[in-house]
Amino acid sequence: xxxxxxxxxxxxxxxxxxxVPADIVMFTLTKRERKTVTKTLPLRELxxxxxxxxxxxxxxxxxxxGGFCQExxxxxxxxxxxxKEETGVDGGHLEYLGVYSTPGRDPRGWIISHAFFALVEEWxxxxxxxxDDAGEVGLFTLKEALEELDLAFDHHDIIKDxxxxxxxxxxxxxxxxxxxxxxxxxxxxxxxxxxxxxxxKEPNFIRKITSTRSRQGILQxxxxxxxxxxxxxxxxxxxxxxxxxxxxEPLLSIYT
Amino acid sequence: xxxxxxxxxxxxxxxxxxxVPADIVMFTLTKRERKTVTKTLPLRELxxxxxxxxxxxxxxxxxxxGGFCQExxxxxxxxxxxxKEETGVDGGHLEYLGVYSTPGRDPRGWIISHAFFALVEEWxxxxxxxxDDAGEVGLFTLKEALEELDLAFDHHDIIKDxxxxxxxxxxxxxxxxxxxxxxxxxxxxxxxxxxxxxxxKEPNFIRKITSTRSRQGILQxxxxxxxxxxxxxxxxxxxxxxxxxxxxEPLLSIYT
DNA sequence: TAAATAGTGTCTCTTAGACATTATGGT
DNA sequence: ACCATAATGTCTAAGAGACACTATTTA
Numbered sequence: 001x002x003x004x005x006x007x008x009x010x011x012x013x014x015x016x017x018x019x020v021p022a023d024i025v026m027f028t029l030t031k032r033e034r035k036t037v038t039k040t041l042p043l044r045e046l047x048x049x050x051x052x053x054x055x056x057x058x059x060x061x062x063x064x065x066g067g068f069c070q071e072x073x074x075x076x077x078x079x080x081x082x083x084k085e086e087t088g089v090d091g092g093h094l095e096y097l098g099v100y101s102t103p104g105r106d107p108r109g110w111i112i113s114h115a116f117f118a119l120v121e122e123w124x125x126x127x128x129x130x131x132d133d134a135g136e137v138g139l140f141t142l143k144e145a146l147e148e149l150d151l152a153f154d155h156h157d158i159i160k161d162x163x164x165x166x167x168x169x170x171x172x173x174x175x176x177x178x179x180x181x182x183x184x185x186x187x188x189x190x191x192x193x194x195x196x197x198x199x200x201k202e203p204n205f206i207r208k209i210t211s212t213r214s215r216q217g218i219l220q221x222x223x224x225x226x227x228x229x230x231x232x233x234x235x236x237x238x239x240x241x242x243x244x245x246x247x248x249e250p251l252l253s254i255y256t
Numbered sequence: 257x258x259x260x261x262x263x264x265x266x267x268x269x270x271x272x273x274x275x276v277p278a279d280i281v282m283f284t285l286t287k288r289e290r291k292t293v294t295k296t297l298p299l300r301e302l303x304x305x306x307x308x309x310x311x312x313x314x315x316x317x318x319x320x321x322g323g324f325c326q327e328x329x330x331x332x333x334x335x336x337x338x339x340k341e342e343t344g345v346d347g348g349h350l351e352y353l354g355v356y357s358t359p360g361r362d363p364r365g366w367i368i369s370h371a372f373f374a375l376v377e378e379w380x381x382x383x384x385x386x387x388d389d390a391g392e393v394g395l396f397t398l399k400e401a402l403e404e405l406d407l408a409f410d411h412h413d414i415i416k417d418x419x420x421x422x423x424x425x426x427x428x429x430x431x432x433x434x435x436x437x438x439x440x441x442x443x444x445x446x447x448x449x450x451x452x453x454x455x456x457k458e459p460n461f462i463r464k465i466t467s468t469r470s471r472q473g474i475l476q477x478x479x480x481x482x483x484x485x486x487x488x489x490x491x492x493x494x495x496x497x498x499x500x501x502x503x504x505e506p507l508l509s510i511y512t
Numbered sequence: 513t514a515a516a517t518a519g520t521g522t523c524t525c526t527t528a529g530a531c532a533t534t535a536t537g538g539t
Numbered sequence: 540a541c542c543a544t545a546a547t548g549t550c551t552a553a554g555a556g557a558c559a560c561t562a563t564t565t566a
Binding site: 293295296297441442443462463469487489491492493494495496497 | 515516517518519520528
Binding site for chain 1: 526527528529530531535536537538539
């Protein structure tokens with residue numbers, strides 16, 4: 001009976017999609033040392049990695065890296081595989097962004113795209129630039145990507161959505177850690193936040209981050225074996241205390 | 257040249273998915289008046305609407321309502337259509353939850369499901385119970401749905417994820433408004449929050465919500481034409497001030 | 513008048529926010 | 540000695556948190 005039903009089920013009765021790719025918005029925070037001045041914070045910029053398409057459709061246009069999902073993997077698997085292909089590395093923060101399914105968004109047919117965003121380090125992208133010599137690779141600031149380039153498909157919308165999301169995550173989670181070494185100073189952290197969210201201003205940042213009860217627990221100071229606090233003067237004359245993120249992710253509420 | 261490429265492009269070169277449905281976790285907050293006592297808050301419970309499947313696969317099991325996306329609509333359109341079909345109403349909060357694509361999750365083939373969650377009012381679900389007499393419809397508490405029922409597909413995971421998400425949204429956004437009349441008392445609001453997030457405790461709720469600067473702006477008291485504050489004694493002996501949500505959505509940050 | 517819920521008073525300790533001041537090392 | 544950045548001091552106003560207390564209505 002159940003077998004009968006199963007046999008009578010026709011999986012191709014309706015029109016089905018022509019493909020389900022995973023596209024990845026790869027963010028990186030470039031870090032350029034300022035040679036003219038010593039002991040100062042590097043210049044940081046938030047950039048997104050794009051590749052120039054070689055084939056129809058949108059040949060010659062810049063687009064997000066991505067690839068089609070296969071039958072034996074989940075969308076997340078496909079994105080992980082794609083990220084690995086592009087960077088040569090397994091690591092990096094990879095997070096689902098959303099689905100893009102507006103009819104007609106892809107001239108190849110009914111293609112439903114799943115967007116992810118990844119936070120990778122700059123050196124990971126050099127891998128791609130070296131290996132895939134045929135495909136042109138570019139790193140663009142968000143302003144360039146959103147205002148100056150003519151992107152393929154609806155990738156402009158995807159990048160815009162990803163930008164909103166990464167800004168939100170930067171303020172509400174500890175993803176800032178993805179853009180920092182394990183040990184960092186508070187001005188580095190502040191700079192990273194401001195690079196991703198330029199509107200963020202907090203005059204008493206050091207004091208607040210170290211003294212507020214609700215924030216206690218997301219950072220801890222770094223100490224050596226004897227329990228002495230460690231500091232660094234890499235970016236400043238006076239050495240600055242080093243901090244690291246704990247495993248705590250704070251839970252915010254508008255009512256508390 | 258570009259036309260050549262287009263003609264040579266074979267959209268069916270690879271295996272493609274067999275269908276892309278939208279499934280909806282429909283939450284409702286039931287409200288039962290307590291007849292024994294007068295002037296008291298109703299009993300509220302968070303419930304999820306499920307339908308009993310009639311056909312293979314998982315015939316006889318409880319499952320989320322849903323339907324396949326068509327070529328001429330986006331996934332969100334499909335979910336909107338589905339919500340309308342189930343409730344007979346256009347309104348209600350509908351929000352994307354995520355994609356479920358683990359290989360083998362659907363015995364019918366390669367089927368990639370998109371989950372949404374909706375917040376609807378209880379009366380909206382009576383429509384379905386009346387119209388679709390063939391399909392059995394049920395309202396279950398989250399405990400029942402997650403711990404007692406044997407659900408179809410991976411709908412257990414979807415409901416669990418939706419539950420986490422609605423709890424998060426309840427604390428970080430003003431979706432509580434979806435479960436309240438336009439004008440409500442603060443104890444009603446408190447009860448709604450606690451019904452969705454039982455862990456939420458806030459002894460000085462009235463004072464905090466009305467006096468904290470960071471929260472100022474999400475609620476405003478209701479006044480009549482002459483500017484007199486309005487109150488209600490529907491649920492209490494002493495009349496309570498009525499409030500309404502404003503259009504402000506607060507922005508939270510762990511660093512501020 | 514008792515019961516039930518709404519809302520305020522009060523007190524202590526912590527935090528916010530704005531600036532001024534001191535500290536530490538490099539040039 | 541001077542500069543740049545790190546970090547603390549200081550002061551006021553506001554909020555957190557806990558509990559006791561008063562207010563307004565119905566039964």
